[in-house]
Amino acid sequence: MAYVATRGGEKAIEQAERLFRQDLGTIDAARVETIKQTMPYLIDRVMGEASLYSEELAALALAQTGGELSEAVLVLRAWRTTQPRIAIARPVQQDEILTQRRISAAFKDIPGGQILGPTLDYSHRVLATNVLEGKPYAPPAVEAATKPAPSRQPSLADWQRQQGLVAPANASDVAPEDIPDLTREPLLFPASRAHRLQSLARAETGGVLALGYSAMRGYGNAHPTVNELRLGEAEVVVRHPRGTEFSAGRVRVSQAEVTSKEKGGFLELGFAATFGWNEVKVIAAATLDLNSAEAPVGSPVHEEFYLYHTESVEASGFCIHFKLPHYVTFQSILDAMRDAKAKKAAAEQKPAETRQTEPAE
Amino acid sequence: MTLSSLTKPWAATSYGFLDASAKRELRRKMLKAIAVPGCQMPYASREVPMARGWGTGGLQVTLTLVNPTSTVKVIDQGADDGVNAASIRRFISRVSGASETWDTLAASIVQSRHRVPEEVMREDQILVLQVPNPEPLRGVEPNISIARQMHADADYGKLWLTLYEQIVRKGRIMQGAAYPSMVNGRHVMTPSPIPRWDVPKLNMAKHLTFLSAGREKRLFAVPPFTRVEPLVFSDRPYRVEDHADLTCRRSGVSGYFMNELPIDGGGSAFEVSDSNLGIKAIQQSEGAAIEVGKTWYRNGEFSA
Amino acid sequence: MLTVAPPDALELRSNATFEALMWALSRPGDSREMPESGLAAIAETLVDLECTVFADDPALRSEIAATGALVAEDISQVDHVFLSSLEGTEVQLATLRCGSALYPDDGATLVANVRHGVGHRVRLSGPGVDGTLELTLGISPGFWAMRAMLCAYPEGFDMLLVDGRSVIGIPRSTLVEVL
Numbered sequence: 001m002a003y004v005a006t007r008g009g010e011k012a013i014e015q016a017e018r019l020f021r022q023d024l025g026t027i028d029a030a031r032v033e034t035i036k037q038t039m040p041y042l043i044d045r046v047m048g049e050a051s052l053y054s055e056e057l058a059a060l061a062l063a064q065t066g067g068e069l070s071e072a073v074l075v076l077r078a079w080r081t082t083q084p085r086i087a088i089a090r091p092v093q094q095d096e097i098l099t100q101r102r103i104s105a106a107f108k109d110i111p112g113g114q115i116l117g118p119t120l121d122y123s124h125r126v127l128a129t130n131v132l133e134g135k136p137y138a139p140p141a142v143e144a145a146t147k148p149a150p151s152r153q154p155s156l157a158d159w160q161r162q163q164g165l166v167a168p169a170n171a172s173d174v175a176p177e178d179i180p181d182l183t184r185e186p187l188l189f190p191a192s193r194a195h196r197l198q199s200l201a202r203a204e205t206g207g208v209l210a211l212g213y214s215a216m217r218g219y220g221n222a223h224p225t226v227n228e229l230r231l232g233e234a235e236v237v238v239r240h241p242r243g244t245e246f247s248a249g250r251v252r253v254s255q256a257e258v259t260s261k262e263k264g265g266f267l268e269l270g271f272a273a274t275f276g277w278n279e280v281k282v283i284a285a286a287t288l289d290l291n292s293a294e295a296p297v298g299s300p301v302h303e304e305f306y307l308y309h310t311e312s313v314e315a316s317g318f319c320i321h322f323k324l325p326h327y328v329t330f331q332s333i334l335d336a337m338r339d340a341k342a343k344k345a346a347a348e349q350k351p352a353e354t355r356q357t358e359p360a361e
Numbered sequence: 362m363t364l365s366s367l368t369k370p371w372a373a374t375s376y377g378f379l380d381a382s383a384k385r386e387l388r389r390k391m392l393k394a395i396a397v398p399g400c401q402m403p404y405a406s407r408e409v410p411m412a413r414g415w416g417t418g419g420l421q422v423t424l425t426l427v428n429p430t431s432t433v434k435v436i437d438q439g440a441d442d443g444v445n446a447a448s449i450r451r452f453i454s455r456v457s458g459a460s461e462t463w464d465t466l467a468a469s470i471v472q473s474r475h476r477v478p479e480e481v482m483r484e485d486q487i488l489v490l491q492v493p494n495p496e497p498l499r500g501v502e503p504n505i506s507i508a509r510q511m512h513a514d515a516d517y518g519k520l521w522l523t524l525y526e527q528i529v530r531k532g533r534i535m536q537g538a539a540y541p542s543m544v545n546g547r548h549v550m551t552p553s554p555i556p557r558w559d560v561p562k563l564n565m566a567k568h569l570t571f572l573s574a575g576r577e578k579r580l581f582a583v584p585p586f587t588r589v590e591p592l593v594f595s596d597r598p599y600r601v602e603d604h605a606d607l608t609c610r611r612s613g614v615s616g617y618f619m620n621e622l623p624i625d626g627g628g629s630a631f632e633v634s635d636s637n638l639g640i641k642a643i644q645q646s647e648g649a650a651i652e653v654g655k656t657w658y659r660n661g662e663f664s665a
Numbered sequence: 666m667l668t669v670a671p672p673d674a675l676e677l678r679s680n681a682t683f684e685a686l687m688w689a690l691s692r693p694g695d696s697r698e699m700p701e702s703g704l705a706a707i708a709e710t711l712v713d714l715e716c717t718v719f720a721d722d723p724a725l726r727s728e729i730a731a732t733g734a735l736v737a738e739d740i741s742q743v744d745h746v747f748l749s750s751l752e753g754t755e756v757q758l759a760t761l762r763c764g765s766a767l768y769p770d771d772g773a774t775l776v777a778n779v780r781h782g783v784g785h786r787v788r789l790s791g792p793g794v795d796g797t798l799e800l801t802l803g804i805s806p807g808f809w810a811m812r813a814m815l816c817a818y819p820e821g822f823d824m825l826l827v828d829g830r831s832v833i834g835i836p837r838s839t840l841v842e843v844l
Binding site: 335 | 383405406411415417451474475504535539576620
């Protein structure tokens, strides 16, 4: 029964998983709560890539995977698969968002004002090593402005449309339930704009940055100017089966509009939005969106190229699948290679007899 | 209508993991895949609790088919005890209550990566092949929109040219596994990275085959009694791997696809790739009452 | 970490119905048994809010609407058609969706009550048929002529013909000769 002795696979995988989980120790609600409280930007990133808005579940996913980001996103997406879709939220307009931060690089000042909000942009990136020497870092308190900024801010693009700088918005009269949903239908090309923006919204941050950056460096034909960058909170307004609309809660959102040059008498806008606050991702994604229109097939700013290659779960999964055994395919290649070498050796010994003289069909 | 009529009582996971709407989408696409053999049907491909590229496409098809009376065999590279095969089989039985088996003859569903079992599959059996890259034209046309148009036009000239160039340069077609094959005389498909040895088993077979790529979101099918013809030139016949004369060092069977194992001091040893066929041969030689089914190859020759 | 409930009645019924439909289309002309007679179980197995459906039977129409599917009157808009009879439907079905060479999956699925074993004799060949197969179906030669006009493979529509609990599948890949 020698063959059966190889039946170690099931035990081995069980123990390998235990090793991983043992290193992480017991996961309790307190650990999940700590992650949720202390890592909001990490939670945001994971929720965006998972396309599932739940700080608690995202924190649990991070706890369970020890912060292995692609695993955390996968476990959330898989959980999402098991959940029914029970309602379709009303589309969110820019000027309805409870805005914490909203800036434009295109103008020195904009209607509604430049609202810096929470950012490390102008901070000195110094590691607070004192903390490790027993001196906790307590951030200085924020001084309230004498005149608080309004909680809702107009859309800059709307002002630009009034000025004739940006093409009039092509409001398409699509019923919410008819908006294509990437998670329930396959991405086909050319992609609908809804699918493109949904795919970017759940794309892997690093991947979007890499390809967006390639566009910024010159592999695209449009260099972005940040027309408007906005971090805020959006109400999720759904309709009760009896007809009443109500807010089921608020989600943190980021959105970016970038522009570069005029086309047909108007400034072109690239757009991106995602769950959570993730500025790098939306600026890079909006840059890809802006560059797509005239992108050559096969370039990093062509939508088929960047949408496929920034899909976090697919990219990471395929990458790690190369760890799986491939000895059958390898054997098949070896067989062809050996035969070709034998043929070549034979041909070199007796060239006249084996060389093909007539073309194959 | 109320909110509660739209949803179901809370359950940690649906039966068979996939929710009802995911299953219905797969069912619709599986029927279309049968209706147009070898044609890649796009589907949404939900995330499942396994990484993409690890059999998620095959898994979604199996989870749609499975019920508590199913018996499931899962193999990777021909082996039932490969770590990923074991993991997938355990997951399927956990979420469905289906029975597990290593025996091709006992299975109602065989999910496989890179092999078709050596024992002939029956007309009540389903083979689910995991597919990493569903596009046979990827090597000649990486853009899927253009490749799709080529399928629509039955424009396979570039693929034929590649095969021809290999003959000119190397004296033979160098394609190893995943040999492109014409299905029902219309669509070229990849049979998934099965060795050339296994492709004839799909031609005019009795069983139903689904091929599903979860990451690439495409599924296709080969119904029973459907022509699957490897692309070859009339004066260069199709050649399977040269394994007909190899003998398994453990079970003693010969004339089947083998795994090559390098041995110290040079040279190679061989073990039969369909591991449960080897196990059954050993058990039979030890006097156990074990049924070994009819095999597609006999004495190293294909004879369906 | 994972607890899974056993399948409920709907899950079991849909699973078994699908198995019958799958084998019916895989082996054109072969009859398969479904767990329940009629078209409603097929609708429940295949159709939901992603679908646009035509049904001539008012009761079935309201059951389909309850799944969230869009119930439409225009045959050319729908992906699934449910008919209580195929008689005299040639003109009505002339605009049935047949997909495109690019997306053959856009071709419709036609589900209809059709008597098995009575009517006109046909000979089937093509994928799923071992050689040829002859059978008798309650479908007029005029219908088959209309089908031959519409189905330019790989474009076409796929048929599930229901008689009580039995279902016979005729996919677009099947060549049908009226004898």
